[in-house]
Amino acid sequence: MAKRFVLATQTLPESIEVGFITELRKKKFGWWHRLPGVWLVIDRTDTLTAQDLRDLLKKLSPSTLCLSMEIPKGNANWSGLKIDDDMFSWLKSDWNENQPAVPAQPSKEGEDLPVA
Incomplete structure (x- = not known):
């Protein structure tokens, strides 16, 4: 099983977004970020909490509202x-509970798309 999260943030500077994506990838979390300020995150280890996700962002940007x-x-x-x-x-292929999460990567336009 996997845990799913929604993280809503104020607009983040590009350097913070890149750092956050790097942290998500390090932890092997699946993620979607096609709307400004909205992140959908899947943890396949089933250990992440909402507080952990908040703290991951807080480590990079302590004053960010989220x-x-x-x-x-x-x-x-x-x-x-x-x-x-x-x-x-x-969302269609990975967000539902019975689907495996696929980590996403930034496209050339800076939008996050599934890894093929």
């Missing part, structure tokens, strides 16, 4: 408006 929430077990009901066909592909 809200970290764990999503309860089970399939998450979600809906969104997309700007392209890939925008929600990670």
